[in-house]
Amino acid sequence: xxxxxxxxxxxxxxxxxxxxxxxxxxxxxxxxxxxxxxxxxxxxxxxxxxxxxxxxxxxxxxxxxxxxxxxxxxxxxxxxxxxxxxxxxxxxxxxxxxxxxxxxxxxxxxxxxxxxxxxxxxxxxxxxxxxxxxxxxxxxxxxxxxxxxxxxxxxxxxxxxxxxxxxxxxxxxxxxxxxxxxxxxxxxxxxxxxxxxxxxxxxxxxxxxxxxxxxxxxxxxxxxxxxxxxxxxxxxxxxxxxxxxxxxxxxxxxxxxxxxxxxxxxxxxxxxxxxxxxxxxxxxxxxxxxxxxxxxxxxxxxxxxxxxxxxxxxxxxxxxxxxxxxxxxxxxxxxxxxxxxxxxxxxxxxxxxxxxxxxxxxxxxxxxxxxxxxxxxxxxxx
Amino acid sequence: xxxxxxxxxxxxxxxxxxxxxxxxxxxxxxxxxxxxxxxxxxxxxxxxxxxxxxxxxxxxxxxxxxxxxxxxxxxxxxxxxxxxxxxxxxxxxxxxxxxxxxxxxxxxxxxxxxxxxxxxxxxxxxxxxxxxxxxxxxxxxxxxxxxxxxxxxxxxxxxxxxxxxxxxxxxxxxxxxxxxxxxxxxxxxxxxxxxxxxxxxxxxxxxxxxxxxxxxxxxxxxxxxxxxxxxxxxxxxxxxxxxxxxxxxxxxxxxxxxxxxxxxxxxxxxxxxxxxxxxxxxxxxxxxxxxxxxxxxxxxxxxxxxxxxxxxxxxxxxxxxxxxxxxxxxxxxxxxxxxxxxxxxxxxxxxxxxxxxxxxxxxxxxxxxxxxxxxxxxxxxx
Numbered sequence: 001x002x003x004x005x006x007x008x009x010x011x012x013x014x015x016x017x018x019x020x021x022x023x024x025x026x027x028x029x030x031x032x033x034x035x036x037x038x039x040x041x042x043x044x045x046x047x048x049x050x051x052x053x054x055x056x057x058x059x060x061x062x063x064x065x066x067x068x069x070x071x072x073x074x075x076x077x078x079x080x081x082x083x084x085x086x087x088x089x090x091x092x093x094x095x096x097x098x099x100x101x102x103x104x105x106x107x108x109x110x111x112x113x114x115x116x117x118x119x120x121x122x123x124x125x126x127x128x129x130x131x132x133x134x135x136x137x138x139x140x141x142x143x144x145x146x147x148x149x150x151x152x153x154x155x156x157x158x159x160x161x162x163x164x165x166x167x168x169x170x171x172x173x174x175x176x177x178x179x180x181x182x183x184x185x186x187x188x189x190x191x192x193x194x195x196x197x198x199x200x201x202x203x204x205x206x207x208x209x210x211x212x213x214x215x216x217x218x219x220x221x222x223x224x225x226x227x228x229x230x231x232x233x234x235x236x237x238x239x240x241x242x243x244x245x246x247x248x249x250x251x252x253x254x255x256x257x258x259x260x261x262x263x264x265x266x267x268x269x270x271x272x273x274x275x276x277x278x279x280x281x282x283x284x285x286x287x288x289x290x291x292x293x294x295x296x297x298x299x300x301x302x303x304x305x306x307x308x309x310x311x312x313x314x315x316x317x318x319x320x321x322x323x324x325x326x327x328x329x330x331x332x333x334x335x336x337x338x339x340x341x342x343x344x345x346x347x348x349x350x351x352x353x354x355x356x357x358x359x360x361x362x363x364x365x366x367x368x369x370x371x372x373x374x375x376x377x378x379x380x381x382x
Numbered sequence: 383x384x385x386x387x388x389x390x391x392x393x394x395x396x397x398x399x400x401x402x403x404x405x406x407x408x409x410x411x412x413x414x415x416x417x418x419x420x421x422x423x424x425x426x427x428x429x430x431x432x433x434x435x436x437x438x439x440x441x442x443x444x445x446x447x448x449x450x451x452x453x454x455x456x457x458x459x460x461x462x463x464x465x466x467x468x469x470x471x472x473x474x475x476x477x478x479x480x481x482x483x484x485x486x487x488x489x490x491x492x493x494x495x496x497x498x499x500x501x502x503x504x505x506x507x508x509x510x511x512x513x514x515x516x517x518x519x520x521x522x523x524x525x526x527x528x529x530x531x532x533x534x535x536x537x538x539x540x541x542x543x544x545x546x547x548x549x550x551x552x553x554x555x556x557x558x559x560x561x562x563x564x565x566x567x568x569x570x571x572x573x574x575x576x577x578x579x580x581x582x583x584x585x586x587x588x589x590x591x592x593x594x595x596x597x598x599x600x601x602x603x604x605x606x607x608x609x610x611x612x613x614x615x616x617x618x619x620x621x622x623x624x625x626x627x628x629x630x631x632x633x634x635x636x637x638x639x640x641x642x643x644x645x646x647x648x649x650x651x652x653x654x655x656x657x658x659x660x661x662x663x664x665x666x667x668x669x670x671x672x673x674x675x676x677x678x679x680x681x682x683x684x685x686x687x688x689x690x691x692x693x694x695x696x697x698x699x700x701x702x703x704x705x706x707x708x709x710x711x712x713x714x715x716x717x718x719x720x721x722x723x724x725x726x727x728x729x730x731x732x733x734x735x736x737x738x739x740x741x742x743x744x745x746x747x748x749x750x751x752x753x754x755x756x757x758x759x760x761x762x763x764x
Contacts, residue, residue, distance in 0.1 A: 018424075043401060080460055240623075262595065277393045
């Protein structure tokens with residue numbers, strides 16, 4: 001049959017899949033919930049099968065609960081959190097639009113990088129990594145720049161800071177500006193009210209407090225965001241993430257094919273969201289707060305400090321100051337090799353200065369805190 | 383804790399995940415191989431864990447085998463096949479580049495739509511859906527248009543046509559043009575030689591002949607493609623799919639973080655590729671050819687015809703002419719409801735005229751042909 005000889009040089013004999021039982025206490029991925037992993041192994045149905053369309057409706061409803069929104073356009077994007085971030089920017093920005101970004105960590109920078117690729121005029125306000133913006137600062141910047149969009153990071157995965165958002169949505173309406181919020185490390189673990197806080201657009205990831213493997217990413221657009229997208233003069237400069245086309249698949253009605261949905265990732269996300277609905281948001285948020293407090297108290301007992309002040313600390317992600325004279329990377333390696341625990345180092349400005357510890361969703365449990373503190377203590381004493 | 387009341391209106395009580403045991407004989411997704419589904423449920427490790435980095439190397443090697451290429455830049459894209467198509471175009475096209483696309487089905491049109499979003503000047507040659515281009519036609523078009531890129535679809539999922547590619551790569555070198563090929567429905571099921579055929583860039587999907595669920599998509603760039611990307615004057619107008627950044631994660635060396643890789647989708651893809659290496663490409667291609675021939679012979683016995691002439695028919699996907707007076711959609715619905723078999727109707731120009739039947743990878747088995755033919759016969763006799 002083939003007109004050419006088959007080259008066997010890359011035909012390696014790879015062994016059966018197996019990996020160490022890591023406890024993933026870094027900034028994400030967190031460990032997937034066992035029920036989520038089970039769901040992902042369910043046999044497939046087609047992406048236009050009536051059974052899959054029914055599952056899509058359920059996923060959308062459960063996402064609305066987790067996000068506390070009635071937004072009709074609430075969907076999972078077929079990629080990781082960064083794809084959902086880009087989907088937000090690619091659809092909301094028309095060339096020449098001004099976007100104001102709050103930069104107090106790595107992901108604010110990423111927002112600017114993406115926004116520029118879609119032809120936005122970008123301006124920013126900044127704060128040292130680990131701090132947050134006050135309402136006053138934001139008001140002044142809106143007054144000065146009069147942007148079409150304000151982008152803020154609710155939970156900065158690079159710093160562990162929790163940006164207060166109450167009042168910002170109202171402010172944005174006053175200045176006729178859309179509020180876009182990164183909720184990658186808050187959704188499902190940190191109090192968050194899309195509708196009550198008047199957030200116009202938000203995105204998240206699956207592999208943080210939702211405990212679903214990476215590869216699918218929630219996105220929600222409110223009425224004002226949908227209106228801006230519907231009035232676009234140009235095609236969205238990104239086909240895969242073009243929500244004007246995807247709305248026809250997820251938005252009911254025609255269910256037109258756009259791209260093949262990642263069926264099994266949707267199975268997994270649905271199970272993760274079911275777990276949130278079963279537990280209840282208030283209970284879940286409180287559990288995260290309690291587990292984090294336990295960890296922070298334990299750090300103090302070890303003589304370790306946190307990078308972020310208590311009132312703006314995320315329960316889902318803590319940045320721990322690396323003590324002087326300690327090689328942070330070596331500690332991480334030792335924790336991984338000896339205890340199968342993954343924590344991460346700092347990114348960007350905080351590189352070498354902090355460890356990042358995530359206690360997210362299913363992983364936010366007292367026994368994980370006990371184990372990590374004990375392993376950390378032994379490692380630092382070595 | 384929360385300053386707002388929690389809204390329970392979307393807190394639905396979704397049942398435990400379960401779906402009917404569908405036999406997916408449409409244009410994709412095909413049924414995932416049971417070993418692939420098992421692999422996807424494996425516990426996670428982090429995307430920078432040494433164990434994951436080792437798995438990445440294996441995936442790249444196994445992809446090189448499946449594609450018959452030594453291309454160093456051979457990776458899985460973190461999205462579905464459409465994302466890999468867009469990654470190819472977004473990275474290869476600089477604004478103003480001319481791209482010549484062969485349009486003989488739905489996916490040629492999609493290539494043009496995407497290319498335009500990245501500022502390409504698009505020209506095309508066309509053929510009725512189901513036909514293929516001759517080398518002579520392609521040479522004439524290259525002579526006339528002198529494009530920077532020629533885009534062809536090897537296996538048109540919308541028509542079932544198999545575009546001959548031998549000689550086209552050499553032709554493109556003669557005209558100093560890159561050859562980009564859509565191999566979504568051929569990789570792992572239809573003879574395909576990236577290096578021997580001098581294909582500069584190709585992409586595929588996971589949910590066709592690889593039998594991995596959708597959500598991860600192979601991509602390979604040869605030296606000439608990598609050179610064009612490396613010499614870009616502008617940033618790639620798509621952050622998530624920017625291969626100049628992703629090369630640092632997949633390309634060895636620094637392994638810099640770009641976005642969180644979809645860990646479990648990579649587990650699944652690795653298992654699917656292991657199955658190909660175990661079986662052997664020649665054996666696999668022959669199995670696809672034999673199963674398809676069995677199906678085509680059976681169709682003839684039922685008095686049904688194929689849309690594509692035998693010499694250009696894909697073994698992985700067959701377009702069956704719907705007999706006059708038969709409601710194609712009703713037949714599909716009956717097959718799904720009564721026999722749990724999914725086949726699809728025609729797309730675009732072939733809407734209402736054909737059924738699309740996929741016999742892909744794990745699904746390419748004689749018993750599936752027997753079942754489908756028998757179910758089809760009973761359904762048509764009703």
